[in-house]
Amino acid sequence: MSTATRTAPARTDRPAPGAAPVAVRHVLSRIGRYVFLCAVLGFFALPLLWLATAPFDETPTITASLPRFTLDNFRALLDNPYALSSLLNSVYLAAGTAVLVVTFAALAAYALSRVRVPGRDALLYGLLLLSSIVTGTATMVPLFELAFRLNLIDSRLGVILILSGGLLPAAIFILKDFMDATPTSYEESARVFGASPLQIMRHIVVPVVRPGLATVGVWAVANVWGNFLVPFLLLRGPEKAPAAVIMYTLYTEGGQADLRLLSTFSLLYSLPVALMFVFVSSRYGFRFHGGIKR
Amino acid sequence: MAPVTSPPDQAVKGRRRATGAAPDAAGLGRARATGFLVPGMVLILLFLVVPAAWTIYLGVTNYRLTGLAAANPEVVGLDNYTRALTDERFRSSLVLTLQFVLGSAVIGQAGLGFAIAYALRDRRGPLRRLVEGFVLLSWILPSSVVAFLWIALLDRDGGTLNALLGIPGTAWLLDHPMLSIIVFNTWRGTAFSMMLYAAALENVPRSHLETARLAGAGTWQQLRDVVFPRIRGHVLTNLLLISLWTFNDFAPFLITAGGPEQRSEILPVYVYKVALSGGELGFGAAISFVMLLINLVIALVYLRMLGRRKETA
Numbered sequence: 001m002s003t004a005t006r007t008a009p010a011r012t013d014r015p016a017p018g019a020a021p022v023a024v025r026h027v028l029s030r031i032g033r034y035v036f037l038c039a040v041l042g043f044f045a046l047p048l049l050w051l052a053t054a055p056f057d058e059t060p061t062i063t064a065s066l067p068r069f070t071l072d073n074f075r076a077l078l079d080n081p082y083a084l085s086s087l088l089n090s091v092y093l094a095a096g097t098a099v100l101v102v103t104f105a106a107l108a109a110y111a112l113s114r115v116r117v118p119g120r121d122a123l124l125y126g127l128l129l130l131s132s133i134v135t136g137t138a139t140m141v142p143l144f145e146l147a148f149r150l151n152l153i154d155s156r157l158g159v160i161l162i163l164s165g166g167l168l169p170a171a172i173f174i175l176k177d178f179m180d181a182t183p184t185s186y187e188e189s190a191r192v193f194g195a196s197p198l199q200i201m202r203h204i205v206v207p208v209v210r211p212g213l214a215t216v217g218v219w220a221v222a223n224v225w226g227n228f229l230v231p232f233l234l235l236r237g238p239e240k241a242p243a244a245v246i247m248y249t250l251y252t253e254g255g256q257a258d259l260r261l262l263s264t265f266s267l268l269y270s271l272p273v274a275l276m277f278v279f280v281s282s283r284y285g286f287r288f289h290g291g292i293k294r
Numbered sequence: 295m296a297p298v299t300s301p302p303d304q305a306v307k308g309r310r311r312a313t314g315a316a317p318d319a320a321g322l323g324r325a326r327a328t329g330f331l332v333p334g335m336v337l338i339l340l341f342l343v344v345p346a347a348w349t350i351y352l353g354v355t356n357y358r359l360t361g362l363a364a365a366n367p368e369v370v371g372l373d374n375y376t377r378a379l380t381d382e383r384f385r386s387s388l389v390l391t392l393q394f395v396l397g398s399a400v401i402g403q404a405g406l407g408f409a410i411a412y413a414l415r416d417r418r419g420p421l422r423r424l425v426e427g428f429v430l431l432s433w434i435l436p437s438s439v440v441a442f443l444w445i446a447l448l449d450r451d452g453g454t455l456n457a458l459l460g461i462p463g464t465a466w467l468l469d470h471p472m473l474s475i476i477v478f479n480t481w482r483g484t485a486f487s488m489m490l491y492a493a494a495l496e497n498v499p500r501s502h503l504e505t506a507r508l509a510g511a512g513t514w515q516q517l518r519d520v521v522f523p524r525i526r527g528h529v530l531t532n533l534l535l536i537s538l539w540t541f542n543d544f545a546p547f548l549i550t551a552g553g554p555e556q557r558s559e560i561l562p563v564y565v566y567k568v569a570l571s572g573g574e575l576g577f578g579a580a581i582s583f584v585m586l587l588i589n590l591v592i593a594l595v596y597l598r599m600l601g602r603r604k605e606t607a
Contacts, residue, residue: 029513033413036409036413037410037413037414037421037425040406040410040413040425040429041424041425041428043481044425044428044429044431044432044481044484045428046447046454046455046458047432047440047443047444047447047481048428048431048432048443049454050443050446050447050454051439051443061452062446062449062451062452062453062454063446063452063453063454063457064446064454100337103333104333104334104337105334107330107331107333107334108330108331108333108334108335110322110330111322111326111327111328111330111331112331114322114327115322115323115324115327127338127342129593130342130343130346131338131342132535132538132539132589132593134342134345134346134586137542137543137544137561137562137565137566137585138349138542138562138565138582138585138586138589139345139346139348139349139582139586140565140566140569140570140578140582141349141352141565141569141570141575141578141579141582142344142345142346142348142349142352142579142582143341143345144569144570144575145348145352145575146340146341146344146345146348161337161340161341162341164337164341165337165338165340165341165342166341166342168334168337168338168342169338169342172334197322197323197326222434225436226434226435226436226437226438228436228437228438228544228545228548229544233570243436243438244436244437244438245438247436247438247439247442248438248441248548251442251445262442266439266442266443269436269439270435270436270439273434273435273436274431274434274435277430277431277434281430
């Protein structure tokens with residue numbers, strides 16, 4: 001930004017700039033860009049430093065510093081009764097939700113893509129809008145109430161169902177985009193050879209839109225893995241709580257936080273989503289396409 | 295709902311491929327198609343539409359978590375709403391929420407996200423991957439982990455920030471709670487805007503920028519006259535989504551829990567405290583409904599602007 005103000009006078013002086021000012025301007029804007037990018041890098045890396053150093057430090061403090069290397073801190077994880085089981089709970093919630101969301105969204109998206117349901121687009125956009133404005137926070141009271149009536153308080157199934165309901169509209173929307181983009185000729189020829197719709201779905205449509213299903217699955221897992229509010233509202237007691245909730249209780253409850261436990265647990269809890277992200281971005285590229293881009 | 299949904303509908307039509315709408319290639323039939331739709335729709339209806347409708351009903355009752363009103367909630371009409379509108383705590387919470395959305399979403403995330411995307415636009419190689427990697431990392435890590443990372447960063451005595459700046463003893467979370475969560479949320483959510491603008495900037499022809507530069511246009515002029523008109527739709531979509539997300543964001547609760555003295559108590563935190571900690575479910579639902587209305591207004595304003603863009607285009 002600063003380059004713009006610096007170069008402004010040069011421009012008004014010379015409507016058709018000569019070679020020298022252009023070169024100077026070019027260099028200045030390059031320098032400005034590098035400075036800006038380094039500042040950005042610092043801003044985004046700074047909070048993450050602690051996560052990289054503290055788990056391996058013999059005496060972890062709140063300050064990020066060069067660690068005296070040790071792996072002993074990871075033993076604290078085994079000593080805590082809820083640390084490892086909460087990660088399993090997270091896996092359970094994330095896998096359950098992802099399976100539900102991918103299956104139901106694929107079925108619905110396929111039906112919406114291939115059959116003219118009256119009011120299809122209005123329905124889809126209405127639901128998408130609803131899902132983006134009716135988030136967990138604005139409806140936490142009735143969600144709590146609903147879970148109470150359906151006997152889903154302190155039930156992991158309840159958390160899975162509620163999270164699925166919230167993720168489904170966007171998932172259907174994304175998958176319908178993928179389904180619309182696949183040619184229908186395979187399905188037509190399969191039908192000529194007498195395949196039933198479910199067979200066509202399983203053997204032809206699913207393999208073709210597999211990248212779309214993977215995208216939605218990964219997106220659902222990432223959403224559930226980090227979700228704090230819904231399990232925080234619905235699950236009582238630490239036995240069923242996922243890592244998001246246990247993490248929060250580790251630094252808010254019981255006086256002085258155990259930094260060995262906190263740092264190693266943070267790292268272990270963050271690692272799966274970070275690895276998933278690396279995998280997805282190296283395989284498919286972490287770019288927008290389809291639904292959001294235009 | 296109809297007027298709400300039509301503008302994006304039109305926006306998408308132009309992109310839809312001709313092959314997309316081929317009717318029923320697999321011989322699904324209307325009955326089976328309905329069968330395919332039912333499981334998903336039941337979940338959406340039960341856990342999305344019903345809670346939304348329920349919010350409206352609960353908002354006019356004096357329902358409580360415990361006590362007499364828990365057994366026999368009474369309809370109290372608009373009492374909850376008049377109480378909310380005259381409540382000082384609600385009004386200050388609303389103002390804080392607007393500050394939060396404006397500061398961290400509209401200015402912070404969209405501004406920084408665009409600036410990063412623009413600075414990286416014709417760059418490939420390690421620097422780009424490094425910057426993008428860190429920005430994305432801050433976006434994908436679980437919120438309770440990043441919340442603690444920020445608590446540690448801003449800690450009064452041992453925080454890395456104070457150590458770096460050489461000003462130990464500055465209690466960022468106590469003295470500047472709003473600023474802290476605004477900067478936090480900017481850090482947290484910039485990745486989405488960055489990626490969206492990076493995709494959008496690829497649609498701006500390089501030759502147009504080159505022509506403008508040769509004609510002597512400065513950076514601002516290039517942005518205003520060449521870049522912005524072409525990505526206006528992306529900007530509006532981006533602002534719509536991040537405003538809604540930020541408005542409903544619960545993550546600041548993990549850092550400041552609304553404190554100190556409710557000075558960072560944005561609406562989601564306020565609802566949580568009133569309804570679930572305080573047990574006043576009816577009053578909390580009324581505030582939730584006000585939040586839903588505000589969300590709807592935000593969505594309508596942006597969609598209206600998006601629709602106007604389509605008409606003029």
